[in-house]
Amino acid sequence: MDSDPRVRAWERRTAMPLLTLSALYLGAYAVLVLATGVPRDVRLAVLAVLLAAWALFAADYLTRLALSRDRPAFARSRWLDLVVLALPLLRPLRVVQTYARARERRGGPPRLTLEAQVIVYTGLTTVLLGFAASLAVYQVEHAAPGATIRSYGDAVWWACSTLTAVGYGDVFPVTTRGRVIGVAVMLTGLGLLGAVMGTFSSWLVNRFRQATGPVPDEDRPPPS
Incomplete structure (x- = not known):
């Protein structure tokens, strides 16, 4: 985990919103794949949700990269984040990190x-x-x-x-x-x-x- 306090503070604040956004992304993708009989406007709205969610994922990664004092080290240590950004369906791989940061934010054993x-x-x-x-x-x-x-x-x-x-x-x-x-x-x-x-x-x-x-x-x- 990154030792930069600014990155850690950002991750603690965004842990639960990003977890919710990941669930929204997966749900929207399920609708896009399985709900074949929905009107065209609904499909366009679902596509807009997917694109907006991906844009927020990208913004989160770029923000953490900008906050890091050692950006090359951040990119090397967070290679999984970059893979997940390219393939958003792999976001469940970050459940452990996201939940741990949420627990850290709430505190307690x-x-x-x-x-x-x-x-x-x-x-x-x-x-x-x-x-x-x-x-x-x-x-x-x-x-x-x-x-x-x-x-x-x-x-x-x-x-x-x-x-x-x-x-x-x-x-x-x-x-x-x-x-x-x-x-x-x-x-x-x-x-x-x-x-x-x-x-x-x-x-x-x-x-x-x-x-x-x-x-x-x-x-x-x-x-x-």
């Missing part, structure tokens, strides 16, 4: 243990990313020649099986853009699954140590 927080954040991120991925792959696949993802239900099934690294292969993207989305979902799913498994393993080890107590000195193995 965390209500969950570190392991529980990681699992909750990862679960929420997985659900949101799965929703976004299913929308994106449905948009580019359902009308393509030879497509196997014909309905939104197919897209949800594909997103779930891909995120969990199961990959049944009964439905799969056939377009180039759909396959690019698939690669991104695979890599993200592996990362999220690794985070959950690592955190759960750490929790088990800590609980085992608490249950068994410290190892006496005479029972410790001799140093090699």
Whole structure:
């Protein structure tokens, strides 16, 4: 996290508004993809919401960059923010950062243990990313020649099986853009699954140590 106090202050103030804006962006994108029978004026309004939200995301990034005293270091350390700005559907990846900054603004101790927080954040991120991925792959696949993802239900099934690294292969993207989305979902799913498994393993080890107590000195193995 950036150590510049001006950047930190800005992020604390904008954490919850940006989280709300991210939800609005995802909801507007869902309407654009799924509500095919809406009037043209409504679709134009939804597009305007998407563009306005993206403009605010860009303004937030540029503002933080301008506030930073070391801009090259900011750009290097916040590469994920730049990726999310280019691909707004990946904004669920910033849920952990946004929630942490909101908690910092309100103050007070965390209500969950570190392991529980990681699992909750990862679960929420997985659900949101799965929703976004299913929308994106449905948009580019359902009308393509030879497509196997014909309905939104197919897209949800594909997103779930891909995120969990199961990959049944009964439905799969056939377009180039759909396959690019698939690669991104695979890599993200592996990362999220690794985070959950690592955190759960750490929790088990800590609980085992608490249950068994410290190892006496005479029972410790001799140093090699």
